[in-house]
Amino acid sequence: MAITGASGFQNYFPTLTRMLGYNEPNLPPPRRAPLHLHGHLQPLPLPSDRLRNRFWFFIYPIPVTNVSFTIFRTIDNSAFGPCCFSFFLMMFVFAMNGTCYSWIASVIPRPPAKRAAAYAFINAVLAVAMALTLRWYWVRQNRQLERLEEVDVPLGEREMRKLRRTAETEGMGLEQARILQKGFRYMI
Numbered sequence: 622m623a624i625t626g627a628s629g630f631q632n633y634f635p636t637l638t639r640m641l642g643y644n645e646p647n648l649p650p651p652r653r654a655p656l657h658l659h660g661h662l663q664p665l666p667l668p669s670d671r672l673r674n675r676f677w678f679f680i681y682p683i684p685v686t687n688v689s690f691t692i693f694r695t696i697d698n699s700a701f702g703p704c705c706f707s708f709f710l711m712m713f714v715f716a717m718n719g720t721c722y723s724w725i726a727s728v729i730p731r732p733p734a735k736r737a738a739a740y741a742f743i744n745a746v747l748a749v750a751m752a753l754t755l756r757w758y759w760v761r762q763n764r765q766l767e768r769l770e771e772v773d774v775p776l777g778e779r780e781m782r783k784l785r786r787t788a789e790t791e792g793m794g795l796e797q798a799r800i801l802q803k804g805f806r807y808m809i
Contacts, residue, residue, distance in 0.1 A: 675727075679720045682713040689713070759807035770803050 672678075689710030696703040722740075729739045768774060776784065788798035 675720055675724045679717055679724065682716045685710055685713045756809060759809055763806050763809070766802065766805060769799075 689707045692703060692710070693707040696707070725739060725743065726736060729736045769776070769780060784795055784798050784802075787801065788795050791798065791801065793801070
C-alpha cells in the first residue's frame with residue numbers, strides 16, 4: 622500500500638512539470654514529463670534474481686524516495702535544478718514493483734493456480750486497505766473544508782500556507798483562491 626501511495630505523485634506530473642515551465646499543451650508526453658521515462662528504465666527483478674538477494678533490491682529505493690520527497694518539500698518551487706533532481710529520485714519508487722512481484726512468485730512457486738490465488742489475495746487486501754484509508758482521509762478533508770467555508774472562522778497558519786500555495790499555483794489572489802475552495806467536497 623505504501624508503494625502505491627508513494628507512486629501517486631505521477632498523477633500530478635502535469636502540475637509539477639508546469640511548475641518547471643513545460644506548460645504548453647501541444648508538447649508530447651515524454652517532453653512534458655521527461656523523467657517519467659526513467660521509471661521505465663530501472664526494473665530490478667532480473668538483477669535481483671541473478672544475485673539471489675531480493676530484500677536489498679526492494680529496500681534500497683525507499684530511502685532514495687524519502688530523500689526526494691524531502692527535497693521537493695523544502696526547496697523553492699521556482700528552482701529548476703533541485704525540482705528536476707527530486708523528480709528523478711521520486712521515480713525510484715517504481716523500481717520496487719517488479720521486485721515485489723517476483724518475490725511473491727518465488728515464495729509460492731507451484732502450482733500456478735496457487736500462485737495466481739496468492740496474487741489475487743494480496744491485491745485484494747491492498748485494495749481494501751487503500752479504499753479504507755482514502756475514505757477516512759476524504760471524510761476528514763470534507764470536515765476541514767466545511768469548517769473553512771465559514772467566513773467568520775479565522776484561518777490558521779497551516780490553512781493560510783495552503784491557500785497561498787493554491788493562489789500561487791493557480792495564479793490568482795488569496796480571496797479568489799478561497800472562493801475557489803468553497804463548495805468543493807470529495808465524493809464518498
